[in-house]
Amino acid sequence: MLTQIKAYYKNILPNLSEEDWERLTPCFTIQQLKKGDYLTRSGEVCKQVSFVNKGLLRFFYVVDGREICTGFVQENNYLAQYDSFLTRQPSAGNIDALEECELINLSSDDIQNLYKAIPIFETFGRKIAEMLFIIIMTQTNRLLTLSPEERYQVVLEEHPYIIQRVPQYMIASFIGITPEHLSRLRNKMTGKTSRQKTKIV
Amino acid sequence: MLTQIKAYYKNILPNLSEEDWERLTPCFTIQQLKKGDYLTRSGEVCKQVSFVNKGLLRFFYVVDGREICTGFVQENNYLAQYDSFLTRQPSAGNIDALEECELINLSSDDIQNLYKAIPIFETFGRKIAEMLFIIIMTQTNRLLTLSPEERYQVVLEEHPYIIQRVPQYMIASFIGITPEHLSRLRNKMTGKTSRQKTKIV
DNA sequence: TTTTCATCTTAACATTTATCAACGAGAATG
DNA sequence: CATTCTCGTTGATAAATGTTAAGATGAAAA
Numbered sequence: 001m002l003t004q005i006k007a008y009y010k011n012i013l014p015n016l017s018e019e020d021w022e023r024l025t026p027c028f029t030i031q032q033l034k035k036g037d038y039l040t041r042s043g044e045v046c047k048q049v050s051f052v053n054k055g056l057l058r059f060f061y062v063v064d065g066r067e068i069c070t071g072f073v074q075e076n077n078y079l080a081q082y083d084s085f086l087t088r089q090p091s092a093g094n095i096d097a098l099e100e101c102e103l104i105n106l107s108s109d110d111i112q113n114l115y116k117a118i119p120i121f122e123t124f125g126r127k128i129a130e131m132l133f134i135i136i137m138t139q140t141n142r143l144l145t146l147s148p149e150e151r152y153q154v155v156l157e158e159h160p161y162i163i164q165r166v167p168q169y170m171i172a173s174f175i176g177i178t179p180e181h182l183s184r185l186r187n188k189m190t191g192k193t194s195r196q197k198t199k200i201v
Numbered sequence: 202m203l204t205q206i207k208a209y210y211k212n213i214l215p216n217l218s219e220e221d222w223e224r225l226t227p228c229f230t231i232q233q234l235k236k237g238d239y240l241t242r243s244g245e246v247c248k249q250v251s252f253v254n255k256g257l258l259r260f261f262y263v264v265d266g267r268e269i270c271t272g273f274v275q276e277n278n279y280l281a282q283y284d285s286f287l288t289r290q291p292s293a294g295n296i297d298a299l300e301e302c303e304l305i306n307l308s309s310d311d312i313q314n315l316y317k318a319i320p321i322f323e324t325f326g327r328k329i330a331e332m333l334f335i336i337i338m339t340q341t342n343r344l345l346t347l348s349p350e351e352r353y354q355v356v357l358e359e360h361p362y363i364i365q366r367v368p369q370y371m372i373a374s375f376i377g378i379t380p381e382h383l384s385r386l387r388n389k390m391t392g393k394t395s396r397q398k399t400k401i402v
Numbered sequence: 403t404t405t406t407c408a409t410c411t412t413a414a415c416a417t418t419t420a421t422c423a424a425c426g427a428g429a430a431t432g
Numbered sequence: 433c434a435t436t437c438t439c440g441t442t443g444a445t446a447a448a449t450g451t452t453a454a455g456a457t458g459a460a461a462a
Contacts, residue, residue: 063346068346070341082334082338086335087335092342093342119320122320122324125327126326126327129330129334130287130330133287133330133333133334133337134283134284134287137337138284139341140337140340140341140344141271141293141294143344143377144262144269144271144377145262148449167408167409168410169409169410173345176344177449178450179410179411180449180450180451180452181448183411184412184449186411348418368440369439370439370440378420379420380440380441381419381421381440381442382418385441385442387441388441
């Protein structure tokens, strides 16, 4: 059960001792989600972070009755409604399961205690925050510097798995266009020789 | 000289001891920038973080010969080409001074040493990363969920100082439109009664 | 199996936004 | 003072993208 998450911690914290790991594991709780289940809903305060042991989830907002995806998280990554988690304010976003999921959770309270009790865990928190920052900054930069077609191309190249597991209309909102428009772009792109254009990030 | 930055640290780390502060200050170096000077250039690896003691700077990319602003940082904030700083890879972005600036710098090497030497400094690093994450995540969400007009409205409401100190064409690229289009939106907006629309984040 | 539902595609049309060019105001410079 | 230069505005036009509606396909459900 904990094989993957232990490897994840060891990768970020090569110096993590067996003792510290043993102090960590009692804090873990397991959560199962079925396809379509919500992990967090708009208006809630997020009080945990989840390691995705199995499955795939999405972040999304509902604007004017439409769902807009802002991110996807698959196995072997950490996931939370971080804005809400960090600010302790209700989030406007939702997270739900696109597939059957198995999560390993860590509560806010436990995390705060771990920060105090295990110095190296503070490093873990910092590195997670730094990773998330880079991911989200990359996305922002792409929204501002790339065309929709280029953004789709990047998704294809960097996250080929997403194409397999996520409906196209979700990808469309993720790159900031309508499903119909993405369909046309795809149609236009097929058969093209690989282009070289300015790519930021 | 260090009044502002000390208050900044004390705010983030209320428990910061006078001793720890004294170990920190020798690492600071002062940098002056004139309007138009670059702090970091595309292609460079960022090896420091800067506290803005005075002035205003912008992040920007050059795409197809055009400058696209992705952020602004004014006095009393930390600033760096963080993607490059964290990954130790060359950045595609630039930072330059929109006004005469005074910066208080901390080098990568010193930061790494401080992480080891002063445990509470690790907390500082984590909180900075968390703050940056929230800022940039908010921007991404707005690019995906708000119209250009709404995005401009948000800038007006949240950063009225930016309007005063930054040329409009930079604001335009920051919210993802052309200067001409922003000019038209502003024209259209004047005289309107305050609207209430769905606002995410 | 049949039926329903979700997803993707396509077309016609509308709207938004970009492009290109010109002009004017005001600041900076000589 | 005259002269650039930067910046914002406006207009005409083009391109990109959204909207609405319809149909096709295949998966899920009855």
